[in-house]
Amino acid sequence: MGVMSGDRYSQLVNAPVVSTVAKQLGLPQPVELDRYRAGAPVISGPVLSGAAPGGRISKAVASLLDEIRAERAGAEGPAKALVFDASGIADSTELVELQRFFYPAVRRLQRSGRVVVLGTPPAEAGSARAHTAQRALEGFVRSLGKEIGGRGCTAQLVLVSPGAEDQLASTLRFLLSPRSAYVSGQVVRIGAGVAPIPEIEWERPLAGKTALVTGASRGIGAAIARTLARDGAEVVALDVPEAADELRRVVEEIGGADPIGLDITAADAPERIAARFADGVDVVVHNAGVTKDRTIAKMPEERWTQLLEINLSSEERINDALIDAGLLAANGRIVCVSSMSGIAGNSGQTNYAASKAGVIGMVEALAPELAGRSATINAVAPGFIETKMTAAMPLGPREAGRRLSSLSQGGLPVDVAETIAWFASPASTGVNGNVVRVCGQNLLGA
Numbered sequence: 001m002g003v004m005s006g007d008r009y010s011q012l013v014n015a016p017v018v019s020t021v022a023k024q025l026g027l028p029q030p031v032e033l034d035r036y037r038a039g040a041p042v043i044s045g046p047v048l049s050g051a052a053p054g055g056r057i058s059k060a061v062a063s064l065l066d067e068i069r070a071e072r073a074g075a076e077g078p079a080k081a082l083v084f085d086a087s088g089i090a091d092s093t094e095l096v097e098l099q100r101f102f103y104p105a106v107r108r109l110q111r112s113g114r115v116v117v118l119g120t121p122p123a124e125a126g127s128a129r130a131h132t133a134q135r136a137l138e139g140f141v142r143s144l145g146k147e148i149g150g151r152g153c154t155a156q157l158v159l160v161s162p163g164a165e166d167q168l169a170s171t172l173r174f175l176l177s178p179r180s181a182y183v184s185g186q187v188v189r190i191g192a193g194v195a196p197i198p199e200i201e202w203e204r205p206l207a208g209k210t211a212l213v214t215g216a217s218r219g220i221g222a223a224i225a226r227t228l229a230r231d232g233a234e235v236v237a238l239d240v241p242e243a244a245d246e247l248r249r250v251v252e253e254i255g256g257a258d259p260i261g262l263d264i265t266a267a268d269a270p271e272r273i274a275a276r277f278a279d280g281v282d283v284v285v286h287n288a289g290v291t292k293d294r295t296i297a298k299m300p301e302e303r304w305t306q307l308l309e310i311n312l313s314s315e316e317r318i319n320d321a322l323i324d325a326g327l328l329a330a331n332g333r334i335v336c337v338s339s340m341s342g343i344a345g346n347s348g349q350t351n352y353a354a355s356k357a358g359v360i361g362m363v364e365a366l367a368p369e370l371a372g373r374s375a376t377i378n379a380v381a382p383g384f385i386e387t388k389m390t391a392a393m394p395l396g397p398r399e400a401g402r403r404l405s406s407l408s409q410g411g412l413p414v415d416v417a418e419t420i421a422w423f424a425s426p427a428s429t430g431v432n433g434n435v436v437r438v439c440g441q442n443l444l445g446a
């Protein structure tokens with residue numbers, strides 16, 4: 001079993017030996033996070049919204065809140081979310097608007113509550129003063145995430161390019177809902193859409209779409225396959241031939257298409273994948289990945305190369321094969337799985353971190369090219385996620401990995417999968433070139 005259910009997770013973190021170790025280390029005890037249940041509303045509780053004078057995003061926020069029938073918070077009482085349009089702040093002296101809104105509001109925030117601050121990408125803010133003030137929002141939001149994380153609350157900054165206000169819906173829905181349970185302290189950039197936003201059924205946004213998920217037999221990949229299938233996609237699950245039985249079980253559970261038993265590093269892998277998707281593919285999720293930890297002083301070349309081949313080079317070749325043959329559908333999606341180690345670095349992981357930082361480079365490099373082809377590429381960077389990979393860690397580092405985050409706990413595979421589903425949504429046409437950590441605002445490299 002690569003995937004741990006919420007129940008098993010809470011049994012585990014509350015198990016006597018683990019919680020004793022956590023207490024000895026002086027680590028805080030985690031609260032149970034709200035997670036999405038099928039059919040639940042986007043947000044279950046009142047939303048308090050505000051804006052600095054001159055904001056340009058409040059109108060889009062208000063229409064989204066109407067669309068999801070969100071309850072509005074009154075002058076007093078609890079709030080499940082605080083949404084603040086800071087796009088009007090054009091000078092550092094106006095940053096006090098943040099204090100004016102959040103000082104009375106933050107204490108009203110309920111458990112597993114949400115904070116979303118909206119701003120303008122600093123370079124697009126129009127003047128040096130406005131650039132400075134908009135850049136300041138990042139420090140504010142990251143600190144607020146650390147102040148409220150103990151209650152299971154999250155805080156994000158969404159930077160919306162001028163003119164891209166109509167691209168906000170899929171992102172705001174995700175960040176307000178329990179689907180983003182383990183995402184905090186992130187900066188998301190929204191730009192002009194790469195394609196027209198289609199009409200979608202929000203409960204099944206991927207209906208009629210085909211999605212390839214690599215490494216889908218267990219762990220995070222199996223959760224991605226389940227989540228994309230729940231969202232209506234026909235999932236084509238891929239894993240190494242040795243994982244055929246596990247892969248088949250996942251496919252039967254989700255009613256997926258015929259799976260692909262294939263080592264993605266095989267010389268003919270790009271060709272075989274392209275042949276399978278001769279009619280095109282809507283969503284490609286590069287999830288397959290391995291760790292082969294060793295300090296660089298003890299790293300044989302073979303060990304280095306095997307890992308780089310699996311985690312990075314094969315993904316480049318598969319992308320090229322699909323893109324060059326025009327097989328990535330219009331409004332298509334590539335979603336990659338990077339890692340916190342690729343951002344922060346980690347002793348004993350020079351090969352892994354190089355591969356995962358390379359994945360970020362691939363996203364940066366391909367985003368403009370894919371935009372020209374009406375498609376997007378983004379990446380998630382998971383922190384500590386409860387899988388076989390992390391269960392195999394020694395107790396001390398494992399506990400530290402879980403607890404040294406604003407939410408004081410590890411995440412679940414489904415948390416990564418929900419973030420990927422947001423990128424994959426046909427409505428996320430303005431979300432391109434983003435790397436979003438799913439790490440509970442882990443302190444490493446934050």
Ligand SMILES: NC(=O)c1ccc[n+]([C@@H]2O[C@H](COP(=O)([O-])OP(=O)(O)OC[C@H]3O[C@@H](n4cnc5c(N)ncnc54)[C@H](O)[C@@H]3O)[C@@H](O)[C@H]2O)c1
Pocket residue numbers: 002214215216217218219220221238239240243262263264265287288289290291310337338339340381382383384385386387388389390
């Ligand atoms: N678990 C975490 O905390 C964590 C944190 C950061 C990033 N990640 C990344 O998330 C992804 C999934 O991780 P996981 O924890 O579920 O790991 P996992 O080991 O449980 O699953 C990885 C899957 O990839 C498959 N795979 C490996 N090599 C392959 C190849 N050559 N061809 C095809 N399939 C191959 C494996 O068979 C396996 O099913 C990886 O890219 C990993 O680096 C995980």
